[in-house]
Amino acid sequence: MTTPQRGPATEDTWMFPPLHGWTFDQVKHLELPFDWELVDGVIVARGQASVLHNEVRDGLRDALKAAIVAPYRVLTEQCVRVDDRNTPKPDVIVYDRRKLNLPGCDCIPVHKVTLAVEVVSPGSRQVDRVHKPALFAANKVPYYWRVEMDREQRVAVHEYWLNADTLSYFPAPGHPVHHNKLVTELPFPVENDLDALVDI
Known part of the structure; x- marks a missing residue:
């Protein structure tokens, strides 16, 4: 209707x-x-997020904040303005704050987002695996992390990079999936003990 x-x-x-x-x-x-x-x-x-979801989200946010370099900033649950009719809220974003009027900013413009992170929940699998990566790739967000629990109930970070020609993501060469420990150089060097996020 x-x-x-x-x-x-x-x-x-x-x-x-x-x-x-x-x-x-x-x-x-x-x-x-x-x-x-x-x-x-x-x-x-x-949907209502579980405690595990929030622990993993906040742990990754803290790791990104600890490693942050200028001009980037980190936010959780912040709307991203893709266009007038699409304002998704990734679990975590890294964005470039230069030339942003923060007092008048309701959403972060998508062209300012460098990394979008989604922690998959039972009710968000299709959205986080298909819809959101396609949306962010089409709008040239350079990096996307999809975070899930693997079969052994360990945190797994699936790291994707943008193909600028096809506007689609491809698995990060050399380390498409991180288990036990997250170690990456992009968008800046980050290390995080993934097992510690869930006290395994």
Whole structure:
């Protein structure tokens, strides 16, 4: 169902987007009782994250913050403005803060994002494995990490680099999947004890 409404969404109308979908400016003011993303103009609820998910997310955030070099910064659960109708919220992003007016910034513009990290949950497998990497690659985000638990219930970080010609990701040469310890040079040198994230 859609609504002909062209003004801002309200707490009573957000679930009935206009024919071409809501824009972020029409919905950014909403105070909804759940966390959400805007996907193709539709407000999509984000699932409740588990303690394990949040421990892994925060551990990777802390490792990135400890290794950060100028001009980069790290944020969690921050919306990324791909276009007016798509504002996904990766679990972690590394972004370039230069020339950003932070007081007036609701979302980080996608062209400022250097790395997007998604920690896969049972309800987000398809989105994190297919939809989001395709979206970020098409918008030239250089690096994407997909984080999952492997068969032995260890943290596995799947590291992808952007092919600028095809605008698609390919597994990082030499270390496509990190087990036990994350060691990478891009987007800057980072090391992290992955087993310690879940106390294995």
